[in-house]
Amino acid sequence: MTKTTRDILDDVLALRERVSTWGAATFRHWRPRIRRPEFAAGALNLAHYLAFRKHDLRPLQRALMPLGISSLGRAEGRVLASIDAVACALSKLVGRAPGAPLRPPSARQFYRGERQLGLAAEALFGPGVPGRHGRILVTLGSDAARDPGLLRRLAEGGADAVRINCAHDDPDRWMRMIEHLRTAERATGRRLKLLMDLGGPKVRTADVATPSDRQRMVAGDELLICRAGALRDPGYAFQTGCTLPVVLERIKIGDPVAIDDGKLRGRVVREEAGNLVAVIEQAPVKGAKLRPEKGLNFPGVKLGLDPLTAKDLADLDIVAREADMVGYSFVETAQHLACLQEELARRRSDWRRLAVVPKIETGGAVANLPEIIVQAAGCQPLAVMIARGDLAVEIGFERVAEMQEEILWLCEAAHVPVIWATEVLDGLVRKGTPSRGEMTDAAMAARAECIMLNKGPNQLAGVEALDNVLRRMGEHQAKKTPLLRELRSWAS
Structure with missing residues (x-):
């Protein structure tokens, strides 16, 4: 049965009541962790958005169109301003007063979240380039320590x-990069914000062994995954060590395994003397080379690793002192997040001024x-990085496009800037x-709000191309x- 306009208004009012009630309850739960007054409005709107998206709103949308x-x-x-605007417009159509607490939101109220997000982005990434909305973040390679002009x-x-990715290079090179950065700022009159990434417990392949006549693995091959330095089992043609052998104790028969950003995918089929044997189920048509220092993932498996390693704690002494964002x-x-904040507090009395950038790269993250956002932004400036490389391996390539959309929505609801990362213009940056x-x-x-370029020999071309794309798209799309x-x- 087709709904009348009055029926649709009743549906909108009922929706508002549920969103307001559930959102308020969620916000009360979060409130003790919100120490930054400027995040309170974003936290409340995020709570409303989570309540709003508990419902399948497609029938209501169809009726409103x-x-x-x-x-x-x-x-x-x-969220509430949008619902209130719709409810007030429907009330006009049916000739009914909207009733308390509804009133048409002012333009200032309606666009407050947009304004808050813009201020947060400017605080984290700087004022930006005139004529371009998005910011460009460039990953520095070792050449940035050698070349003062880069x-x-x-x-x-x-x-x-x-x-600066602290998983690579060393403190001496990082400090040379920073010195060159400050020199560039003085020469150009532009302040460039510095993000320093803690490496974390990245599980990688260690030393590898392959047959002398075939380096590429194909579907059906077996791979022995063992503790680093324990290779050369004559029973297996393909073997790799694991840089964090403790994870081998937490893997069960049947668990999935992915290597080198998912180029090779398989499943653990048996255990032998503390080592694992996996069968490759998916590989490129021509196979893929087994190489050292490539990502070794066990998608969906809870490894129980502390994201702050001993190396990270040592690196944090420099990062907390030099960086604008961690x-x-x-x-x-x-x-x-709370553990990282405790470590920052040990190193800086004004640690709340230091921005934090959690990298969303696992299903658990x-x-x-929502809880990560509240814990972080409740205490200090926050941007969220969509780290699509590991995220794709962890949740499946087919889900990445959908999930990056949902992360964008959630962060916009919280008025938190997003960094879109991993392989943006990668062919241009690496190969030209x-x-x-x-x-x-x-x-x-x-x-x-910000797009990250990886390191490569053609970064400047990548910056110029991305600048052009962002200027053009900024005329056609805002979020x-x-x-x-x-x-x-098609001008005539």
Whole structure:
């Protein structure tokens, strides 16, 4: 039966009541952890958004569309204001007073979340480049320690921030990079924010052994995974050590395994003397080489690893002193965030001014994202990084596109900036030529507040190309909202 406008209004009012009640209860639960007053509005809106998305809203959206009223599809940053605006418009249509506590939101109230998100992005990544909304974050390679002019070229090319991955190089090289960064800032008059990533407990292949006549693994091959330094079992053609052998004790028969960002995928089929044997089930048509120092993942398996390693704690002495933002790898719970905050407090009395960037790269981090956001942003500035490389391996490549959308929505609801990371324009940065798919991905990345480029010999070309894409897309899209600039390609 087709619903009347009055029926639709009743549905919207009932929705508002549920969202308001459930959201308020969630916010009360979070309130003791919110020490930053500027995050309170974002936390409340996030609580409302979680309540809002408990429902399948598609029938209501369908009913609203023919009435020329918002279908609530872009309510992330302003949940109650969006519902109130719709309810008040429907009340006008049926000739009924909306009733307390409803009133049409003012423009200032309606766009408050958008304004707060913009201020947060500026605080973390700087004011940006005129004419471009998104910021560009560039990962520094070892050449940044050797070449004093590289940072200046990146700053002049349009980079807004730089990243040092503490899983690579060493403190001496990091300090040379930072020295070159400060020199570039003085020369260009631009302040570039510095993100330093803690390496975390990344499980990798160690030494490898392959047959003399065949290095590539294909589906059906067996792989012996053993403790580092324990190779050369004559019974297996393909063997690799594990950089964190303790994880081998936590893997069961039947658990999945993925190697080198998922190029090789298989399953553990048996255990032999503390080592594991896996059968490769998926591989490229021509196979893939087994190499050392490549990611070794066990998707969906809870490894119970502390994301702060002994190396991270040592690195944190430098990171807390030098960085504007601390990247936190393999974080999965709010308690993990609390542990990092305790370590920062030991190193800086003003640690709450230091921004934190949890990297969302596991299924556990996705599931616990609201609590991670509250624990982090309740105490200090926060940006969330969508680390699509490990995330794809952990949750499956087919789910990554969907999940990065949901992470964007959740963070917008909390008024928290997002860093879109992993392999953006990777072909251009590493090989000098982008693919069509990479350019489309870069355009989609414009919905994030910051986009990260990996290291490679053509970073400056990557910065220039990304700058161009972001300027163009900024005229057509703001987060989920299409912007209807006049079309010029078909001008008569």
